[in-house]
Amino acid sequence: MTHSPPAFHTMSIPRSRERAWPLQVHDRLGSTSDLCKDMLAAGQGQDGLAVLALEQTAGRGSRGRGWCDPGGNLALSVMLVGQGAIVPVGLWPFIAGLALYDAVAGFVPEAGALELKWPNDLLLHGRKMAGILIESGASEAGPWQVLGMGANLKAAPRIEGRELACLAECGVEVSPPDMARAVLRALDAWLECYAAQGFDAIRAAWLARAHPPGTKLRVLAGNQAFSGTFAGLAEDGILLLDTPAGPRQVVTGEVLMAGGRQE
Incomplete structure (x- = not known):
């Protein structure tokens, strides 16, 4: 059974070529990616729609793990439908990873504090502070992809056996909407790079931001x-x-x- 989405307000984040990311900002959601998939299942898919939750109660990480959000962190999903979903699914961790890296780097003054880890993690001082979950499928509107991106801004959840980091540990304060805007702008820039130069340019940029060879x-x-x-x-x-x-x-x-x- 599909439920009506909760109340939200919408922002417009400029993109290249006179386009924009419509960004829905919800006070509280179970999962931003689940809301996107519910909308797709109900025939309400919108290419480029981004969904941000200021608090996410049922987030999901890779390999079926839960992703706990105590509030104040980034919980963002982007819906891509039809022509917007032409990037192969296997390349999205690199494109989205670059967008996360560049967005976070804009708020972190310390050089070398960030690095990307294959296939879908962003590390801060060697500990995970952000991750990506890519899901795909098909609907009447055509193939779709949902990019889920989570980043610890205010607090790192406590998960037994895992070491996690958050931006607040570095004395950095940034709101989820401000980080979402930065991520979406960077995502558009890297999509433009991919369209113009192909995956070779994405691969080179990812390697330049990753842990060094020999790690x-x-x-x-x-x-x-x-x-x-x-x-x-x-x-x-x-x-x-x-x-x-x-x-x-x-x-x-x-x-x-x-x-x-x-x-």
């Missing part, structure tokens, strides 16, 4: 666990790892930094 990584993939050092990205975005058994390509899996920290 020790541990990968959990299904019932397998193996370690190696970061050796870059393949031309299609697959993780390249140098292991004791030789070079290895990682298509999917959970990547942990050296020392077993749970980012």
Whole structure:
């Protein structure tokens, strides 16, 4: 059963080519991505629609994890429909990751504090402070994708066995709407870059913002666990790892930094 969306107010965030991101700002939602998918299922999909919750009570992370939001953090989803969904799903973690990085970097004065971790995390001082969840499907309006982006701005949730960071630890105060505006502007810029220069430019920019080659990584993939050092990205975005058994390509899996920290 589909419920009517709660009350909200709408902002317009300028894009290139005389377009705009319509941004719905909700005081409280279960999940911004679930609201987008409910709207798509009800035939109310709108390409480029962004949904922001000032408090999110049932957020979701990767691999079925919950993503707790105590309020004051970024909980943002973007709906892409039809022609807006032409970017291959596997490339979105890189494009969205660059947008998150650049948006957060605009508020963090310390050089080198941020780095991207494959496939969809943003680290602050080596600890996860933001992540991305990409979902896709099809409706009567055509294929769709929903980009969910969460960032710890005011507080980092406490999750056993995981070390998380938030911007407030750096003395940075930024509101969710201000961060959402920065993310959407950066997202538009990187979409324009992808349209003009292809994934090679995205890959190069992502690598420039990621942990350096040689960083020790541990990968959990299904019932397998193996370690190696970061050796870059393949031309299609697959993780390249140098292991004791030789070079290895990682298509999917959970990547942990050296020392077993749970980012």
